[in-house]
Amino acid sequence: MNPSLAVYQGMKRAGINFVTSVPCVNLQELLALVGGDPEIIHVPVTREEEGVGLCAGAWMAGRRPALLMQNSGLGNSINSLASLNILYGIPLLMIISHRGGVGESMVGQVPMGRLTVPLLDAMTIPHFEPQQGEAEETVAQAWSQAAAACRPVAVLLDLEFWRGR
Amino acid sequence: MKRIEAIALAAEAAAAQNALLVGNIGFPSRELFSVRDRPENFYMLGSMGLASSIGLGLALSCAERKVMVLDGDGSVLMNMGTLATIAHHAPENYLLVILDNCCYGSTGSQPTCTFLGTDLFALAKAAGVKKVRLVERAEDLAPALLGHEVVVIVKVGEGNAPVPIIGLSPEEIIERFIRRARPALPSGKSRL
Numbered sequence: 001m002n003p004s005l006a007v008y009q010g011m012k013r014a015g016i017n018f019v020t021s022v023p024c025v026n027l028q029e030l031l032a033l034v035g036g037d038p039e040i041i042h043v044p045v046t047r048e049e050e051g052v053g054l055c056a057g058a059w060m061a062g063r064r065p066a067l068l069m070q071n072s073g074l075g076n077s078i079n080s081l082a083s084l085n086i087l088y089g090i091p092l093l094m095i096i097s098h099r100g101g102v103g104e105s106m107v108g109q110v111p112m113g114r115l116t117v118p119l120l121d122a123m124t125i126p127h128f129e130p131q132q133g134e135a136e137e138t139v140a141q142a143w144s145q146a147a148a149a150c151r152p153v154a155v156l157l158d159l160e161f162w163r164g165r
Numbered sequence: 166m167k168r169i170e171a172i173a174l175a176a177e178a179a180a181a182q183n184a185l186l187v188g189n190i191g192f193p194s195r196e197l198f199s200v201r202d203r204p205e206n207f208y209m210l211g212s213m214g215l216a217s218s219i220g221l222g223l224a225l226s227c228a229e230r231k232v233m234v235l236d237g238d239g240s241v242l243m244n245m246g247t248l249a250t251i252a253h254h255a256p257e258n259y260l261l262v263i264l265d266n267c268c269y270g271s272t273g274s275q276p277t278c279t280f281l282g283t284d285l286f287a288l289a290k291a292a293g294v295k296k297v298r299l300v301e302r303a304e305d306l307a308p309a310l311l312g313h314e315v316v317v318i319v320k321v322g323e324g325n326a327p328v329p330i331i332g333l334s335p336e337e338i339i340e341r342f343i344r345r346a347r348p349a350l351p352s353g354k355s356r357l
Contacts, residue, residue, distance in 0.1 A: 018226060022193020041225055044252050045218075046246025053215030053244075057187075057222025060207070060339065061230075062347045065222075084219075088339045 003132055003164055004029035007095060007157070011066060012140025016093060017041065018063040019050030024070035025095035026162040031068065037144060048073030052080040056090045064143065066093040071100065071116040071156070072109075080154050089150035093143045098129075098156040103163075120154055127154040132164055166303040168264050168321040169196045174303070175235055175262055176255030178310035185229035185346055187220040189240055192325040193264065197235065199207040200330035204341040208331050214244035217261050221251060223346065224259035230346075231258050233310075238265040238279045245288070248316070252293030255315050262310070263318045274323045289316045302332075 007030055010021075019034050021027070031161045034042050041063070045051040048069045055065035067077075074096060085092055099106070100113015120127045126145060130138035139155055146153035176197060179186040187207045188194035194208040209216055220234035240249065241263055251261060267280035279285060289297045296314045300306050309317050331338075 018222070037187035043221075043225065043250065045250055047217065047244070049212075050218045050244060050247055050250060053212065053218025054222035056215075057219040057224075058226045059222075060219075060343055060346050061223045063226045080212040080215055084209075084215065088212055088335045090339070127224075 001132075002029070003135060003157070003162055004033060006132065006135035007139055007155075008033040010136040011093075011095070013136065013140040014093065014143035016066045016143065018055065018058040018065040019043070019063070019068060020045045020054045021068040022048050022070070022073050022091070024099070026097040026159075027060050027068055028071075030095070033161045034071065049074045049080045052084060052092065054075050055090075055092050056084050057080075058092055059092070063151045064147070066095055066143075068095045072112050074116060074119060074154075075112055078119065078123070083124070085152045086123070089119065090145035091150050092152040093139070093146055094152060094154040095139070096154055096156050097162070098158040101158045117153070125152050125154055127156055129156045129158070130161070132161060135161070166319075166321055167324070168193065168266055168270070168325070169200060169326040170303055171264055171306060171319050171321050172196045172235060173200040174306045175216075175233065175310055176203075176206075177206070178307065179203075179231075179233050182231045182311075184233045185223055185227075185342075187216050187223070187234045188212070188231070189216045189237050191233055192206070193235055195328045195331055198331045198333075199326070205345045207342045208333070208338050210331075210335055210338075214240050216240060217247045217251065218244065219257060221247075221259060222260065224256050225254070227346065228256055228258060231260070233260045233262060236261060236263050237270070238263060238267060238285060239269045239277045241285065242277055242279075242283070248289050248294060248313060250294035251315065254296075258329050259315060260310070261316045263316065264321050265318055266321045266323045268323050270323060270325055287319050289318070
């Protein structure tokens with residue numbers, strides 16, 4: 001299956017109905033699917049941390065939120081994930097295009113690429129790295145885990161995933 | 166006017182409209198807690214800059230409910246992109262109140278750029294927010310809060326009222342807030 005469609009179907013299975021996003025080239029098909037879905041409120045934001053705030057408010061009002069971003073945006077969101085989501089117990093599904101790994105052509109992506117997993121581990125945020133055939137199931141389960149624990153959860157999707165190895 | 170006077174007027178307007186009210190981190194939330202605590206108040210204890218964003222997420226998710234945000238000049242300057250997002254995505258039930266005291270009031274009144282002339286009214290307008298109002302006198306604030314503005318900027322003096330810290334845990338703040346923000350949720354059900 002097309003990798004973007006698999007992620008989208010996982011979001012639909014999880015009942016995600018509120019999405020904020022900052023684009024990555026690898027997210028463009030997924031963003032188009034989300035943007036065209038009348039059941040999902042989609043707010044493109046100016047900075048990932050802003051999306052963390054929007055998603056927190058949406059969850060408090062009863063929605064199921066997801067933040068779509070590149071891993072660079074994780075760095076922009078650390079304080080709010082800690083002092084908003086983790087402090088109050090607010091779940092969030094983060095769908096992250098994980099740049100800076102094997103096959104990366106942009107040298108600027110490498111430092112944050114290497115730091116992404118250590119940052120998530122330091123914050124005790126669970127993270128999943130599905131193979132292509134597993135994406136729908138993994139995304140749906142990631143939200144279930146976030147909702148059950150009232151914590152943020154990350155799904156990391158690297159270059160190989162998007163290339164459909 | 167003093168900031169706590171503006172906060173008291175905003176809290177009154179929120180109560181009159183059964184509105185959800187997001188209070189900014191630091192003394193603004195403490196002052197709000199002391200003048201008019203309601204379960205519908207969400208007191209921010211961290212995530213500086215995100216009051217306007219949390220309120221926008223709430224407003225988009227419960228269209229029939231008024232959502233008000235008490236933000237500050239330093240916090241809006243930290244998350245200035247929020248003005249552009251609000252301009253294009255804020256629904257009619259959303260109101261951002263920026264209490265501009267020209268300083269970081271909770272950390273010792275260090276001046277912000279609004280002290281040096283940065284104009285939040287012009288910034289909001291330039292970001293594309295159509296309904297922006299500037300309030301400088303206390304008697305003009307109550308009508309502004311009951312109107313149809315999206316952003317209201319209130320000039321207030323520097324200094325904090327001698328109020329205690331908020332006597333609620335984060336869990337208490339969010340549990341009671343959610344019960345009021347999700348009226349359809351049957352009692353006893355999980356908040357998930």
